[in-house]
Amino acid sequence: MANLQVTLAGLHLDNPVMLASGILDSTPGILRRMSKMKVGALITKSISIKPRPGYPGPTAVETTPGTWINAMGLPNPGLNEFVDEFSLTNGSVTIIPNLVADTPDEFAKLADAVAVAGAKIAEINLSCPHPKASYKGRLAAQDPRAAAEVVEAASTKLPIIAKLTPNVTDIGEIAVACARAGASAISAINTLAAIDIDPELERPILGNGYGGLSGAGIRPIGLRKVLDIVQALTAANLDTPVIGMGGICDADDVVRYILCGAHLVQVGTTLAGNPEQLSNITEGLADWMDRKGYQNLEDFRGRVLEWF
Amino acid sequence: MANLQVTLAGLHLDNPVMLASGILDSTPGILRRMSKMKVGALITKSISIKPRPGYPGPTAVETTPGTWINAMGLPNPGLNEFVDEFSLTNGSVTIIPNLVADTPDEFAKLADAVAVAGAKIAEINLSCPHPKASYKGRLAAQDPRAAAEVVEAASTKLPIIAKLTPNVTDIGEIAVACARAGASAISAINTLAAIDIDPELERPILGNGYGGLSGAGIRPIGLRKVLDIVQALTAANLDTPVIGMGGICDADDVVRYILCGAHLVQVGTTLAGNPEQLSNITEGLADWMDRKGYQNLEDFRGRVLEWF
Amino acid sequence: MRYPTFFEIVEITSTTSVGHSLWLKPNRAWPTQPVPGQFAMVWLPRPPKGYDLSVCSAIPMSIAGWDDGNVRITVKDLGLTSKALLACSPGDELGLIGPLGVGFSLDCKQPLLMGGGVGAPPLLYLAQMFAAKGIEPITLLGGASVSEIFHPHEFPGTVDIATDDGSAGHCGRVTELLEKYVPSRLYTCGPEPMLVSGLNWAVANSVPAELCLERYMACGVGLCGVCSLDEQLVCQDGPVFSSDDLINSAEFGRIAREAGGSVHVVQP
Amino acid sequence: MRYPTFFEIVEITSTTSVGHSLWLKPNRAWPTQPVPGQFAMVWLPRPPKGYDLSVCSAIPMSIAGWDDGNVRITVKDLGLTSKALLACSPGDELGLIGPLGVGFSLDCKQPLLMGGGVGAPPLLYLAQMFAAKGIEPITLLGGASVSEIFHPHEFPGTVDIATDDGSAGHCGRVTELLEKYVPSRLYTCGPEPMLVSGLNWAVANSVPAELCLERYMACGVGLCGVCSLDEQLVCQDGPVFSSDDLINSAEFGRIAREAGGSVHVVQP
Ligand SMILES: Cc1cc2nc3c(=O)[nH]c(=O)nc-3n(C[C@H](O)[C@H](O)[C@H](O)COP(=O)(O)OP(=O)(O)OC[C@H]3O[C@@H](n4cnc5c(N)ncnc54)[C@H](O)[C@@H]3O)c2cc1C
Ligand SMILES: Cc1cc2nc3c(=O)[nH]c(=O)nc-3n(C[C@H](O)[C@H](O)[C@H](O)COP(=O)(O)OP(=O)(O)OC[C@H]3O[C@@H](n4cnc5c(N)ncnc54)[C@H](O)[C@@H]3O)c2cc1C
Ligand SMILES: Cc1cc2nc3c(=O)[nH]c(=O)nc-3n(C[C@H](O)[C@H](O)[C@H](O)COP(=O)(O)O)c2cc1C
Numbered sequence A, B: 001m002a003n004l005q006v007t008l009a010g011l012h013l014d015n016p017v018m019l020a021s022g023i024l025d026s027t028p029g030i031l032r033r034m035s036k037m038k039v040g041a042l043i044t045k046s047i048s049i050k051p052r053p054g055y056p057g058p059t060a061v062e063t064t065p066g067t068w069i070n071a072m073g074l075p076n077p078g079l080n081e082f083v084d085e086f087s088l089t090n091g092s093v094t095i096i097p098n099l100v101a102d103t104p105d106e107f108a109k110l111a112d113a114v115a116v117a118g119a120k121i122a123e124i125n126l127s128c129p130h131p132k133a134s135y136k137g138r139l140a141a142q143d144p145r146a147a148a149e150v151v152e153a154a155s156t157k158l159p160i161i162a163k164l165t166p167n168v169t170d171i172g173e174i175a176v177a178c179a180r181a182g183a184s185a186i187s188a189i190n191t192l193a194a195i196d197i198d199p200e201l202e203r204p205i206l207g208n209g210y211g212g213l214s215g216a217g218i219r220p221i222g223l224r225k226v227l228d229i230v231q232a233l234t235a236a237n238l239d240t241p242v243i244g245m246g247g248i249c250d251a252d253d254v255v256r257y258i259l260c261g262a263h264l265v266q267v268g269t270t271l272a273g274n275p276e277q278l279s280n281i282t283e284g285l286a287d288w289m290d291r292k293g294y295q296n297l298e299d300f301r302g303r304v305l306e307w308f
Numbered sequence C, D: 001m002r003y004p005t006f007f008e009i010v011e012i013t014s015t016t017s018v019g020h021s022l023w024l025k026p027n028r029a030w031p032t033q034p035v036p037g038q039f040a041m042v043w044l045p046r047p048p049k050g051y052d053l054s055v056c057s058a059i060p061m062s063i064a065g066w067d068d069g070n071v072r073i074t075v076k077d078l079g080l081t082s083k084a085l086l087a088c089s090p091g092d093e094l095g096l097i098g099p100l101g102v103g104f105s106l107d108c109k110q111p112l113l114m115g116g117g118v119g120a121p122p123l124l125y126l127a128q129m130f131a132a133k134g135i136e137p138i139t140l141l142g143g144a145s146v147s148e149i150f151h152p153h154e155f156p157g158t159v160d161i162a163t164d165d166g167s168a169g170h171c172g173r174v175t176e177l178l179e180k181y182v183p184s185r186l187y188t189c190g191p192e193p194m195l196v197s198g199l200n201w202a203v204a205n206s207v208p209a210e211l212c213l214e215r216y217m218a219c220g221v222g223l224c225g226v227c228s229l230d231e232q233l234v235c236q237d238g239p240v241f242s243s244d245d246l247i248n249s250a251e252f253g254r255i256a257r258e259a260g261g262s263v264h265v266v267q268p
């Protein structure tokens, strides 16, 4: 039987399949359900210091089958209510808070609070691609120095996964900057900057106008970005693990990411209307490894790198 | 009846729907077929100075329905045979050569040759996203100065459409640099950097490994990039027209791009197996305008900009 | 594909204090007829004058009727978006994503329906579906006073009314009417305390029950999780739940969430 | 979805000088049985030792047979990729995208088939399909000498042979056999000059004809246009064309293209 175990910043996980931030993870109840799946860890919805109600709807629309545009607007109850209500210590599955903020100081404050609340590791969202229409600046994850500053500030408190946006010319450069700044892992990709327009009404579809694309259609883009990150880290002599995501729908897609060098993966959009798919994916990965005769993930991780 | 006419660098076109470079345009015969469609202009396959046989296959694969990854490798017979065989002057529809080269000088040489052969305007491909695996540098269209240099060199010979890659942090900045350097129009988007992997064989699907994503699934990304370009040009007080493309499958999609400020559009991948769709798209656009009571494209162009 | 369909308001009827009914005609037909209890996410692409789009959202609305592709919704004035919906006129356009969620089951010989407030409209659609199948439903309608009772004359079958002030029917809670009946299933929709009483009665009398619930919904399509009730998603596993689903719930009748997921206590 | 299926080579048969036949078993079944005349783009994900992947490509190969989901192709040694294909062994894997293009029509009472070289294998599959329908085909096979005639014993129905050196059957061109027959349709596949003679004979004798053509194919799926024959796409509108399609062609029998689209003249 295949052994799916993997470690992340010293943390032992049963398998490399994680729930992605923002999908079926915004309340303790739904996290409890997801923790019953065959899953290595659960990432929470992005948590900010103050509560955020989210953007006006529509917030999520399927643009082609299996591919979605969304602008939820990072709705969350805010740090205090989050820490009060979400138990980060006594679940059967590791829960990893995802943090979002505007400044390195705020990130450090969030990291401190979740560490005190028992989190062993946190993911930081450097990469929300749908700022309000008025926002014109770049995101932290679009600038290597800004990204490094945030990672440095947050990782004094607990190990940090730096989550990157694909909306950059050179994602490898950002990944290297984050790894050098102390990130324990790099995760990618967040959603692709996108909009959709209704031709009948001549207006944007989403309440927020701007949104991010995710789901089946973006998988070849996510694979390319993960490959770029793995290659850049290797070239810089860094062995920071990479968490791949973007369009994973089944076990084959997980295999694709691991073949490109990902240590772990996250699954998001495909669970819309089908949360149980998360377990199927993990089971399918074990089946695939058994069929191929692989004992451990290392037996095939990064196997396609030689082709590029 | 709606008037679909539009001008591009002084050239009068019957309608704003063009055939995109690389799709059904690599021989005089297939261009003749496409010129019988209801189409404003036809862009040729990218032409280089020397002949290029293209990459080994597989060259094109559908990753999700309607969305494709390809790495053709810019196959073309080279400038001399192109100029000999393709008539750029006496067709019923304007044929616009698309040029690809490595240096500004080469671009200028190509531009000169097609101008001599009768071309009234040329598109330059600054943005091929699937260089050979050995290539590590950035593309011209990923650097505003490099892009401007190429545009400047080529546009001394004839009016130039600068075709941009979406694989950049800030496409608006590149568009402004090209417009300032003398581009008569900006076209976008070329394909998104992508790869696909076969999990059974543990190798890349495409012969070239690296490829570019196009077709239905990328439309929301194309729309966002075109919006970014239109906003950046407007902010810089430039009225350079924009040619939008990426995932256009029907007349509604054309409307979406024009609502975002595109003056013209190009259609590519959706024609795979269905070349006649090009005429349907143009007819559908006329029907939509009639139903909406629009006389001219200006009546609705850029209409959604107020929302962003 | 969970992509919006746009509907033109063709008629506004039954403008009672419980809610205005909007009849909506789609620009692209829904592939299947909705099941009573299913809902749609509804929004105003261009709100009427005086209403600010930036504070309007997409909100869940039960399907309250179906006429050959046209959809009825019934809106109660509750807040910003519902006010804007109520200010619309025929000819205005709405966006709908739907039909969403799991509706009521229709395999029942002697259905008893119990509705309060804007819980009544989906039950009207349910009663009409039963009548179309030749089954005569009994419907209990409750409200503070007669003006709050949703269109009893529209319901096929028997209608039994209760008002708090006795201005129509039984003077008291609508749940007090339950003991008069021995149905094969109870179907109920309305304020959560009423649902709790209904569930208790059903369990005590071994009557299977289906209850249509409300929770704050940010996406409506099973992506975000904010509508969770314990481990269930109201937008996807519900909004209709069976008594078995709810009997051991830690949250039903106790807590609900607002935008962002903040908890508030359900008023008894 | 035009996405690759991977096939394991299960058997290699009929290793004649015309071509080796590879029987291929898919890892994922094709949804429909291919029509004779259709083709697949075939490539070697991992070429056998000594063959360099970087010069192998995906090349078009006619479907030469079908056995309950297993596909037969017959490969002639023509260049880099075909050499590598011929060096494969049972157990090796190939990638296929297909079935692609338009095949032969099967509604014909008295079919006459004429094949030369590796034009014969798709006609074998066609003859087998006719036989399965209870129609007895007549097949004319041509080649330079007897060793170049593709497996005449495998063809159901009558087989009539011509060789340039007279080592078997009629001494001369296969097209010289045509005048012996009055078929209801001519089906032909092989070297282009043979196809031209076939077309001329068919037109002169008012026999409808279907001709299976070859052109350089870069994508095989109707995206790039390089396989064009006049305004038609051989990969999509063909590879089987009717006499009507070809009779006024400026390119058929005259010019073809190589990789990149460079023109060369078809040798008469
Ligand atoms: C499955 C379902 C079916 C419903 N059917 C109907 C119906 O047929 N007719 C009807 O009038 N009402 C119905 N509602 C309630 C309706 O969705 C709310 O009244 C409406 O969302 C209020 O929005 P607002 O902007 O007017 O109010 P706001 O000013 O935003 O808030 C008023 C209150 O409405 C509720 N609310 C606000 N936004 C949402 C949201 N996105 N999702 C859920 N609740 C929200 C909150 O409790 C809030 O405190 C239904 C709710 C659900 C969950
Ligand atoms: C519809 C169709 C069906 C075919 N069926 C068969 C078959 O059943 N058996 C068989 O042996 N051959 C068949 N061929 C021919 C076969 O595709 C070529 O022999 C093969 O591509 C040669 O590739 P290579 O790498 O071995 O040769 P190369 O060394 O690359 O070139 C040799 C010659 O083969 C031709 N060729 C090369 N690449 C291609 C390409 N991508 N598309 C078309 N022609 C190419 C060119 O004319 C070239 O000059 C078919 C061709 C077509 C178009
Ligand atoms: C509805 C939705 C909400 C999301 N919210 C967040 C979020 O709060 N924080 C974050 O870092 N990423 C968020 N994401 C991005 C996902 O975590 C993930 O990076 C992306 O969707 C790509 O993976 P997928 O294609 O499997 O969904 C969200 C995505 C979706 C679809």
Ligand SMILES: Cc1cc2nc3c(=O)[nH]c(=O)nc-3n(C[C@H](O)[C@H](O)[C@H](O)COP(=O)(O)O)c2cc1C
Residues within 6 Å of the ligand: B020, B021, B022, B023, B045, B046, B060, B068, B070, B072, B074, B098, B125, B163, B189, B190, B191, B213, B214, B215, B216, B218, B245, B246, B247, B248, B266, B267, B268, B269, B270, D223, D224
């Ligand atoms: C098979 C194929 C070949 C292409 N070749 C070229 C090319 O030679 N030059 C170029 O500038 N763009 C090329 N492109 C990019 C398209 O012109 C277009 O920018 C892109 O595909 C997005 O549009 P679409 O989604 O409508 O296809 C090619 C795209 C495809 C799918």
Ligand code: FES
Residues within 6 Å of the ligand: C216, C217, C218, C219, C220, C221, C222, C223, C224, C225, C226, C227, C228, C233, C234, C235, C236
């Ligand atoms: S409202 Fe988002 S999952 Fe139910």
Ligand code: FES
Residues within 6 Å of the ligand: D216, D217, D218, D219, D220, D221, D222, D223, D224, D225, D226, D227, D228, D233, D234, D235, D236
């Ligand atoms: S081979 Fe590309 S269109 Fe036919």
